[in-house]
Amino acid sequence: MKKILILTANPTNTKPLRVSEEVREIKSAWERSLNREQFEISIGEAVRPQEFRRTLLDHKPDIVHFSGHGGGEQGLALMADNGEAILVKPDTLNDFFEIVQGSFKIECLVLNACYSEIQAEGIYPYVDYVVGMNQKIGDTAARQFTQGFYDALFAGESIETAFKYGRNAIQMENICEHLTPILKIRTNLDFQAISASLKDIRLESFDGQVSLNSSFYIERLNIESNCYQTILEPGALIRIKAPKKMGKTSLMSRILNHGVQQGYQKVSIDVWSPETLTDISTFLQWFCAFISEELNLEVQIEQYWKKFLPNQQNCTKYFSDYILTQVDKPIVLGLDDIDEIFSYPQIAGEFFKLLRSWNEKGKNSDIWQKLHIIIAHSQEVYAINFDINSSPFNVGFSVELGEFNQLQVKELIKRHGLNWSEQEIQKLIDMIDGHPYLLRVALYHLAKGQLTLDEFLKKAPTEEGLYRDHLYKYLSILEDNQNLKIAMKEVVKSDIPVQLDAKIGFKLRSLGLVEAKENKIIPLCNLYRLYFSDRLSN
Incomplete structure (x- = not known):
């Protein structure tokens, strides 16, 4: 029998939530279920921190469901003795569930609270499945997710399938918050028990992008989930900016793949040949031809390119009258390393004006809403000589990738099978901080046993080092x-x-x-x- 513990908190100094209705939805789903004898439900309302701890220790549940307020980095809101909110910080919750892991196993934790993805990010190394919210979620959407999730769970479906039903329940009510719930899944490997030998962990090359099926890809809080949600919006534009080797291409490939999973067709350009950058006419004709080829369309440049019309107009007509008309699905277009064009200011200025105009057209035109664009670049656009206000660089959804935080560094170390102390982890961070590429290089060689941590630290900033x-x-x-x-x-x-x-x-x-x-x-x-x-x- 699986034990489900439902905990709620609605402090008096916070916006009232309909948490009692959410509890009733779960109990109602359980009562309707033909499998209800396989589940036991316990409820704790208006929980204070000590009750949060005691009820978990007393019931030792398989599934914990929390309904209440979340404040992201500020913490999860429980009740103080005076009935007002007391915020439990993410690190405190992480430590709590790490301790719980040594006492009993929690299969799933549902945090039905706004901005709770940050808690999910820290807790999922200790719980098999953790559901969080990547942004604010409305009362109705939260209840619909709960209905769909527990209807499926009580019908005998897996946690992953129940999560999908929960999202779909929001979607079926025409509420545009179905991508707000996110699911964090702990890897099946018990990293504490793994040695760093190759027979236990299949290490991957650290060069180039992190492959889609890699276990070494580390998600950044709110970034992937927000990008997945944004790219599905009509006429979407996403801009990814980061220094080199920070993970732009790896993120772009995942957004493109998410589009494909939703039935979109994808085109990705990551090589900008100097042969095509001689003049704007040559460049735009190559651009149209390349995309046609990638979409398995016949190249019809001569038919659509009118000699006495401006090149931007010809290119726009080629897209609107040919590409976007011939393709019956939305197109997600990835333009990686686009700053390679910055060295050709005349072409860059005209091309970026074109992308901006297409984005503007997508606000009112059905045909242009089929085009979803992702741009990735390293250079600061403000340092380049073109009009920022006639470019795509100050519109759309902006993403700036930085270094991994300490939790993400720890997770990457674990995934390499290295059972390090806090002191050892800090030594690595003190040398290379949370730089994704530098970490991958170091951990690859350390996991292979090719050198010790002390040897790495000694040689890293020298000609003998890995870098x-x-x-x-x-x-x-x-x-x-x-x-x-x-x-x-x-x-x-x-x-x-x-x-x-x-x-x-x-x-x-x-x-x-x-x-x-x-x-x-x-x-x-x-x-x-x-x-x-x-x-x-x-």
Whole structure:
């Protein structure tokens, strides 16, 4: 028999929630079920922190359902003794469920509270399935999710299937919040019991994007889920900005794949050949031809390209009258490394005006709403010579990728089968912070047993280290640009944040060598400080 524990909290100083109705929905679904004898339901209302702990220890439930208020980073709202809210911080909840894991097993935790994805992110290493909300969720949507989830669960369906029914229940009521619930699934591997040998974990190459089926891809809080929701909006435009090797391409491939799963056709461009960048006419004709080929359409440039019409107009007509008309499904178009065009300002300016105009058309035109665009770039667009207001770079949904936080670093370490102490984890972070690529390189070699952590730390900022090619590439770039070299030398030699010329700061950030601290600049990680302090002094 599976035990289900329902906990609610609706503090007096918060917006009233209809949590009692949600409880009734679960009990009603249980009473209707032909399998109700397989489940036992217990309820705890107006729970305070001590009751939260005691009811879990007393009942040792398989499934825990919490209904109440969430505040993201601020915490989950339980009841204080005076009836008002007391916020339990994410780290505190993470620690609690880590302790619980040693006492008994919770199969599933449902956090039916706004912005609870951050709690789900921290708890799922200790619970098999955790449901959270990636944004604010309305009362009606929350209840519909609960209905669909427990109808399926009591009918004998799996947690994953029940989750899908829950989302679909929201959708069937024409509520546009069905992508708000997210499901975090703990890997089947017991990382505490795994050695770092290759026979236990299949390590993957750290070069290039992280493959779609990789267990080493780490989701960032709210980013993937928000992108998946946004890309399905009519005429959607998503902009992904991050320094090099931060995971732009890996994220884009997942958004494209999500579109495919929803029945969209995808086209991805990640190579911008100088042969096509000679003039705007050649470039736009190549662009149209490439997309036609990718969609298995006959290339009909000559038929649609009118000699006396502007190139942008020809390109727009080719899309509206041919591509978008011939294809009966929405198209999701990924433009990766688009900043390679920045070096061709005349072409870049005209092309970006075109993308902006298509996005504007999508607000009113059914045919243009079929085109969903993702743009990824490293360089700061404000440092480039074109009109930002006639480009796609200040419209649409903006995503900026940074380094992994400490929880994400810990999770990646676990997935490499390394059972490290907090001190060892901190040593790694002190050297390379949460840089995704630097972490993948280090953990790949450490998991293979090719060197110890102390050996890695000693050699990392030297020519003997794992990053010698990576660091030398950046050194060559700095040596070729004296302004960048002088600025980087100033940054790594200073113990406090440095004020730089805005354009120079933008370029160093685009390279991924520094980060902003308010309006000043510091090295991105200690690896760069140590290496460039030495090399730029010689």
